Amino acid sequence: MAQISRRDFLKSLPALPFYKVAWPYLATAVNNQRQDAHTPNILFLVFDTLTARHVSLYGYGRDTTPNLARFAERSTVFHRHHTTANFTSPATASIFTGTYPWTHRAFHLHGTVDEARVNKNIFSLLPDAYYKVAYTHNLLVVSLLHQFRGELDLFKKTRELCLSDLEFADRAFFADYSEAFWAEWLFLRGGATPPSSLFLSLFDRGRRFAKKRQITQAYGELFPRGVPSLHSLYFLLEDAIDWIHDQVTQFPRPFFGYFHLLPPHEPYNTRRDFVDMFAGDGWKPVVKEQHFSSEKHTQQFLNQQRREYDEYLAFVDSEFGRLYDYLDKSGILDSTYFVLTSDHGELFERGIRGHITPTLYEPLLHVPLLISKPGQRERVDVRQRTSSVDLLPTIMQVTGQAIPDWCEGEILPTFGSESSKDDRSLFALEAKSNPKQGPLVKNTAVIAKGQHKLIHYAGYPHHENEYEMYDLTNDPEELNNIVTSENVVATDLKNELDKKMQQVNQPYWS
Amino acid sequence: MFALIETALVFLGVVLLGAALPAAWFRRKFVTLSTIVVFIASVWFIFLHYNTQIIDQRQLVPALIWSGSLVLFITLVSVAALRSMRVELAIDAFVKRLAVLSFIYLFIDALSVILVIIRNI
Numbered sequence: 001m002a003q004i005s006r007r008d009f010l011k012s013l014p015a016l017p018f019y020k021v022a023w024p025y026l027a028t029a030v031n032n033q034r035q036d037a038h039t040p041n042i043l044f045l046v047f048d049t050l051t052a053r054h055v056s057l058y059g060y061g062r063d064t065t066p067n068l069a070r071f072a073e074r075s076t077v078f079h080r081h082h083t084t085a086n087f088t089s090p091a092t093a094s095i096f097t098g099t100y101p102w103t104h105r106a107f108h109l110h111g112t113v114d115e116a117r118v119n120k121n122i123f124s125l126l127p128d129a130y131y132k133v134a135y136t137h138n139l140l141v142v143s144l145l146h147q148f149r150g151e152l153d154l155f156k157k158t159r160e161l162c163l164s165d166l167e168f169a170d171r172a173f174f175a176d177y178s179e180a181f182w183a184e185w186l187f188l189r190g191g192a193t194p195p196s197s198l199f200l201s202l203f204d205r206g207r208r209f210a211k212k213r214q215i216t217q218a219y220g221e222l223f224p225r226g227v228p229s230l231h232s233l234y235f236l237l238e239d240a241i242d243w244i245h246d247q248v249t250q251f252p253r254p255f256f257g258y259f260h261l262l263p264p265h266e267p268y269n270t271r272r273d274f275v276d277m278f279a280g281d282g283w284k285p286v287v288k289e290q291h292f293s294s295e296k297h298t299q300q301f302l303n304q305q306r307r308e309y310d311e312y313l314a315f316v317d318s319e320f321g322r323l324y325d326y327l328d329k330s331g332i333l334d335s336t337y338f339v340l341t342s343d344h345g346e347l348f349e350r351g352i353r354g355h356i357t358p359t360l361y362e363p364l365l366h367v368p369l370l371i372s373k374p375g376q377r378e379r380v381d382v383r384q385r386t387s388s389v390d391l392l393p394t395i396m397q398v399t400g401q402a403i404p405d406w407c408e409g410e411i412l413p414t415f416g417s418e419s420s421k422d423d424r425s426l427f428a429l430e431a432k433s434n435p436k437q438g439p440l441v442k443n444t445a446v447i448a449k450g451q452h453k454l455i456h457y458a459g460y461p462h463h464e465n466e467y468e469m470y471d472l473t474n475d476p477e478e479l480n481n482i483v484t485s486e487n488v489v490a491t492d493l494k495n496e497l498d499k500k501m502q503q504v505n506q507p508y509w510s
Numbered sequence: 511m512f513a514l515i516e517t518a519l520v521f522l523g524v525v526l527l528g529a530a531l532p533a534a535w536f537r538r539k540f541v542t543l544s545t546i547v548v549f550i551a552s553v554w555f556i557f558l559h560y561n562t563q564i565i566d567q568r569q570l571v572p573a574l575i576w577s578g579s580l581v582l583f584i585t586l587v588s589v590a591a592l593r594s595m596r597v598e599l600a601i602d603a604f605v606k607r608l609a610v611l612s613f614i615y616l617f618i619d620a621l622s623v624i625l626v627i628i629r630n631i
Binding site: 172173174175176180183184187188194195196197198199200201202205206209 | 555
């Protein structure tokens with residue numbers, strides 16, 4: 001080997017600054033080239049509040065999702081995919097962390113993941129070679145993404161794809177977003193009680209109504225039921241879809257994109273071309289008994305709301321179709337895992353409308369999951385029960401990463417070498433009333449195993465320690481509570497759920 | 511932080527009122543009169559919070575009744591306080607006791623503001 005003389009070394013010294021400046025770029029370019037050949041992109045598209053029970057692809061009585069059906073023809077379709085909770089914070093945290101709500105602890109509105117687990121998420125586990133990008137309309141997801149923002153290459157701000165966003169919290173207090181959000185909310189908007197601000201809140205109220213009037217004047221003709229919104233956030237789904245399909249061709253490869261769009265979350269403000277598309281179609285849902293937590297809505301009101309939701313869903317589907325066509329034509333799907341799912345569902349039965357409820361019936365937990373593998377051309381149907389905690393280990397599997405031992409999910413069927421077990425126990429939880437760092441005393445918990453699903457209500461006044469059990473194969477509408485008639489199965493599931501709750505509560509009893 | 515901004519704005523409003531009105535009429539009895547303005551305005555705004563349709567639906571007549579009665583009450587109570595030494599002394603005594611508590615709040619507020627600014631700059 002040739003020796004480097006002192007003179008040669010000194011001669012090379014002037015070039016050092018060049019290497020210092022150029023090396024990171026050269027390294028990235030080399031890395032990208034290497035990754036391009038072997039590493040797929042990952043595109044996550046989450047439509048908020050999209051229940052599988054209203055998706056025609058899964059057998060719903062109305063043709064709500066013809067474009068999803070087209071996409072299904074080149075995807076793996078999961079027929080029994082379930083989320084872990086009935087609203088955004090815990091359900092999305094489960095997607096991000098691969099853990100159940102009792103583990104990640106984000107089970108409140110605007111809940112955040114336990115500090116000890118902040119670095120254990122899908123963004124941090126993917127290698128640095130991935131360009132990681134996230135966008136959401138949903139401010140509850142913003143709270144979660146704020147925790148992981150250090151892992152993101154691009155965390156696009158919600159307001160950048162909105163018509164208006166009158167929130168201050170993330171403008172002035174970026175590092176304390178969740179706390180600032182609540183402070184602003186309670187100060188200017190209030191909740192069950194009036195806002196704590198006497199004067200500025202009224203000024204803010206006037207400002208919001210003026211903005212609403214202005215936006216309604218501009219877009220009211222296109223959206224006769226109101227412009228898509230949530231609180232003071234007004235947006236067009238079309239803008240977000242346009243942005244995604246403009247950007248995915250430009251992101252550095254490989255990329256991991258997480259896009260969480262609010263529709264069909266209420267208010268169900270569909271576009272003009274979908275208004276009344278299901279009016280008078282004669283389709284009627286099964287009428288169910290009132291639940292103890294019923295909001296006393298009439299069946300007529302629930303049917304009307306259901307129809308408006310379905311019409312909004314048809315609009316969402318058409319926008320999805322537009323994105324899908326673009327991705328297909330651009331060839332991105334040949335090198336990308338395209339995941340379509342939802343965080344939770346919506347309920348229009350038992351006197352309840354929406355998803356802020358103590359119940360955990362199937363319309364709230366059963367969500368769509370379709371995954372198109374790079375270059376996939378054939379449809380694959382998976383009928384085993386799966387959970388949103390399975391998404392993280394599956395992404396780790398397809399990107400060649402090790403699956404962390406703290407993950408509570410499994411690799412989805414057809415994505416791993418092992419065949420998935422159909423008799424595994426899956427869980428869901430509603431626990432808003434409990435402290436983040438305390439035992440879960442008042443909650444609704446679900447265990448599902450095989451064809452049975454057991455629901456346990458704990459801590460509710462007059463309904464302490466109540467159970468319901470359903471045979472989801474023979475009674476998918478959950479009409480017949482068989483907890484007493486199927487005593488043997490019920491006892492097994494009760495024992496298993498009880499053991500699980502004791503285990504998750506154990507660290508918090510002191 | 512948000513509450514501090516609102517408090518500062520209300521205080522600024524009262525100070526500006528004091529500066530704008532004749533010295534003999536307001537400045538010499540600043541504590542008494544500003545207390546009257548802030549307290550009565552607070553009660554009136556609480557009423558407004560339970561009748562927000564006045565703002566949402568831009569109801570002009572109820573809005574005029576609300577603001578007219580606010581001005582009228584403040585004027586009547588202010589005149590009573592200006593004429594009666596006993597009313598003035600009672601208000602002064604009440605505010606002085608409140609001021610002690612306010613200092614504790616101010617200290618904690620100042621610390622919190624510094625912390626929030628350091629974390630978010």
